[in-house]
Amino acid sequence: MERLILHADMDAFFASVIQVLKPQYRGQPVIVGGPGERGVVSAASYEARKFGVHSAMPLWKARQLCPRGHFLPVDGPACQDFSRRALAIYQRYTPRLLPISIDEVCLDITGSQKLFGPPLQIAREIQKAIYDELGLTVSIGLGPNRLVAKMASEWQKPNGLTRITADQLPEIFAPLPVSKLWGLGPVTAQRLQRLGISTIGQLQRISLLLLEREFGLMGRHLYAASRGQDDSPVPLYDGKREYRQMSEERTLARDTRDVELLSLTLLGLCDHLGWRLRREGYQGRQVTLKIRLADFQTMTRSVTLSAPTDVDYTIFQAADRLLRSQHFGAKRVRLIGVAVSGLVQDGTPVQLSLFSEGPGRQRRLSRARDDITSRFGPDVISRASLMAG
Numbered sequence: 001m002e003r004l005i006l007h008a009d010m011d012a013f014f015a016s017v018i019q020v021l022k023p024q025y026r027g028q029p030v031i032v033g034g035p036g037e038r039g040v041v042s043a044a045s046y047e048a049r050k051f052g053v054h055s056a057m058p059l060w061k062a063r064q065l066c067p068r069g070h071f072l073p074v075d076g077p078a079c080q081d082f083s084r085r086a087l088a089i090y091q092r093y094t095p096r097l098l099p100i101s102i103d104e105v106c107l108d109i110t111g112s113q114k115l116f117g118p119p120l121q122i123a124r125e126i127q128k129a130i131y132d133e134l135g136l137t138v139s140i141g142l143g144p145n146r147l148v149a150k151m152a153s154e155w156q157k158p159n160g161l162t163r164i165t166a167d168q169l170p171e172i173f174a175p176l177p178v179s180k181l182w183g184l185g186p187v188t189a190q191r192l193q194r195l196g197i198s199t200i201g202q203l204q205r206i207s208l209l210l211l212e213r214e215f216g217l218m219g220r221h222l223y224a225a226s227r228g229q230d231d232s233p234v235p236l237y238d239g240k241r242e243y244r245q246m247s248e249e250r251t252l253a254r255d256t257r258d259v260e261l262l263s264l265t266l267l268g269l270c271d272h273l274g275w276r277l278r279r280e281g282y283q284g285r286q287v288t289l290k291i292r293l294a295d296f297q298t299m300t301r302s303v304t305l306s307a308p309t310d311v312d313y314t315i316f317q318a319a320d321r322l323l324r325s326q327h328f329g330a331k332r333v334r335l336i337g338v339a340v341s342g343l344v345q346d347g348t349p350v351q352l353s354l355f356s357e358g359p360g361r362q363r364r365l366s367r368a369r370d371d372i373t374s375r376f377g378p379d380v381i382s383r384a385s386l387m388a389g
């Protein structure tokens with residue numbers, strides 16, 4: 001039986017939640033983001049998008065475009081609550097479910113059709129339930145795998161419903177710009193551009209051999225993704241929120257070229273990230289550094305560790321090495337971030353190297369600090385180097 005995957009993505013989530021909770025903002029341009037003018041837009045209501053405001057745009061620019069908009073901070077607890085309630089709705093339709101982010105989820109509904117009817121009917125029922133029970137709209141994509149379903153969910157928004165079948169794939173994919181491919185970052189897109197490849201159709205004509213030579217492991221992903229191939233499963237949902245990655249980032253108070261200042265900021269981010277990983281019971285082996293330059297060009301660099309970790313300092317060492325191997329030239333940095341991915345649950349047996357004494361000690365240290373943090377709050381302990389400044 002052909003797999004059937006449904007990808008659901010709630011529309012303008014952070015802004016919509018505010019409009020549901022505070023009726024005075026309904027029908028109004030709402031721009032959520034911050035804090036401060038140097039932050040970016042997390043979400044813009046569709047009323048605000050008419051003015052050209054969109055997410056990831058700097059807040060000062062959004063203010064220029066939409067001076068009469070309502071600028072509000074993200075209501076974290078309310079969004080978490082709506083996200084949990086949406087998950088409960090999705091779970092009525094399948095036990096195979098993977099939360100991708102706070103407002104996106106992927107469902108395997110291959111086996112759900114006998115009980116709930118054809119896929120379009122399931123999708124419409126989900127949209128109705130989300131609207132009736134939460135007051136939110138959700139855009140849904142249906143496809144033979146996660147990659148295609150995700151791309152279909154972006155086809156029409158808001159409140160969209162798009163199905164892409166396996167035989168429509170080549171025709172629909174070919175004219176799209178490569179940047180539309182899921183999992184393809186702007187750096188790879190630029191490299192492809194330089195090779196004269198701007199559409200997915202052009203990418204389809206490049207051999208696997210050539211792509212692997214040019215892009216390494218990413219080349220294999222490009223080859224499969226350009227054909228709409230993706231065999232990643234949707235696991236059974238165990239009620240715990242599944243994270244594919246966890247990240248922390250910070251927009252600096254001022255753009256800087258000072259590597260030591262960036263390194264110090266990174267240390268603070270890794271501290272918090274490690275604490276979150278341990279709290280949620282995850283470890284990860286891939287560490288990614290994200291840098292956004294003053295001109296908003298964003299780059300990411302990753303490294304894979306020999307074993308999964310949740311230790312602040314191990315994450316920091318890896319990220320710091322990536323930071324110091326970067327050459328920004330004359331450019332200043334406005335934002336720095338770190339992510340840990342390839343996450344496994346704490347309980348998963350992990351093969352430790354015989355000589356990995358260090359991390360064990362670091363780990364116990366981190367846990368001791370967590371104990372104190374949970375008793376006295378996060379501000380009691382800071383690393384000595386954080387206090388120095």
Ligand SMILES: [Mg+2]
Pocket residue numbers: 009010011012013103104
């Ligand atoms: Mg969304």
